[in-house]
Amino acid sequence: MDTRHRKTLIDLLTLPTAPLCEQYVTKYIHGWVRDRPDCHLKRDEYGNLRVHLRRGPAQRRPLLFSAHMDHPGFEAERMLTPDRLLARWRGWVAPEYFAGTRVRFYSNGRWIRGKVSSTKTRVVRGRLRVQTATIAVRERVERGSIGVWDLPDPTVRGSRIYARGCDDVAGVAAVLCALDVLRAGRMAVDVYALLTRGEELGWTGAIVACRSGILPRQARIVAVETSSELPGASVGEGPILRVGDSTGTFTPGLTAFCHEVGLDLARRDRSFKPRRKLMDGGSTETLPYLNAGHEATGMCVALGNYHNMDRRRGRIGPEFIDLGDFAGLVRWFAALARSRRSSDGLGQAVPMMVRRLDRTWASRLRRTADRVSGV
Ligand SMILES: [Zn+2]
The missing domain is CATH 2.40.30.40 (Peptidase M42, domain 2)
Structure with missing residues (x-):
């Protein structure tokens, strides 16, 4: 894992934060943007922060990664x-x-x-x-x-990092690291990060962001989370594209776009293992964005000891994620922001597959139709 990314993650995971008390994370982000003159910070009246990175022409429907700065x-x-x-x-x-x-x-x-x-x-x-x-x-x-x-500062053991709260400061870190990857490249980008407040109260920061004017009107939104691990989506098994959460499913076209970009990466590098899952162990900020008429989907890394509940021991414990999952998520975000693939429809593979199956089977169905008529 990139050492600068590791530092950003550890710095952020060390800060105290709580719902409505996100001031230390906010201060960190102000400092982070101050060190990066190509990034622009905007704050809405509710204290949500938006970081914008643009090189080249403005996109009609830019990508926006949303992550929340609080933890219970x-x-x-x-x-x-x-x-x-x-x-x-x-x-x-x-x-x-x-x-x-x-x-x-x-x-x-x-x-x-x-x-x-x-x-x-x-x-x-x-x-x-x-x-x-x-x-x-x-x-x-x-x-x-x-x-x-009262849990220790972030600790790395093996490929895992243990912290007082990964949800969702690790998500914030992943988005900032992806912006750093994009800054280091030369390709045209137009991408936003929205860092919200009070998600643990019920997506509050995201709900008010939908009317505060901080969201670009046509933004395609990826809500970023650390999400309770589930069978088949455990810590260390790779970054995850969420097709939905405990409240419902996400915009199919945007989800398919994220999936195809993940598959492109996997074709070039077999160690990259993108997953696509219904992570219904919790909810994300996707719901308020969808409700406000945005296209929205979700991405996450699997989280151990969700909300510090170490259920095996029956006591409070550190939350943990896998550093490889984190690095994979950062890579995937950067690839999404660079991608010129279309996110309209259901993904390019789907219509191709439908056309091929149509060609192969339609005439056979017609020829055999009398078998099933009048039965
Ligand atoms: Zn949470």
Whole structure:
């Protein structure tokens, strides 16, 4: 894996983030763009960020990669007593994972550790969800501090990287790395990255992006995620094109375009193994984009310990992805942005196949039609 890409990934995975508290990731992206004069940053009124890279003519329907900057986490509300903090929880993690679990809050530039002593839950959208938690702490935690599970900084073991939260900061990293690949080339490109806020609350950043004016009107959107691994789509088995998620299926033509570009890459390099799956272990931002009339599909790498739930051990653990899957996803994104293949229709292979089958079998069907008439 490219060492600069690895650094971008590790830098981003080290930052504290939580729904509505994406400021450290946002600051990183501002710095990233400042170092790259050919990239242009725009921010909408909700704090979503858009990075644009264009070399050559503007495309009528440019590609836009969307990834979210948050991960389920806490926000410190107030000290109840000198050693008890009340914190708000946002995002989905099953309530049984909280009690007695170690956490840490990023307060005034340093980590303060604590332990969840109790939670308040409520049924929302049919699920029992944690609303707030009381945290035992040794020091005062500033209001507004981000709280995360007390897990180590990103660690590479074998081909895997383990982190406090890969979903979806690793997706953000993949999109930025793809922009770096495209910057280093000479081909004409017109591509956008949209980095959204509050996805873990229910695609909030993407929903408001559809009306904030930050999306190019004709953009073809690829929502980028790390998605809970499933049988046949495990960590380390290659980057994945999603044909759908838990809410539905995606735009067939755009999905077919992504598939064909992946197959082109695989034909040139047998080690590249693109997958195409219905990843219905979770949802993506694709739904609000489709709802707003955009063409949209999804791509991801498989994620271990989804939302930090280590189900095998029954406790909180680091999320993990495979570095080879990550590198493959970056490569695939760059190839999509460079591709001049059409994304209209259902892909070029499909009509060709239909024509060939028509030629082969239509006359046989006509000749044998009397066999089945009047039966
Ligand atoms: Zn998530």
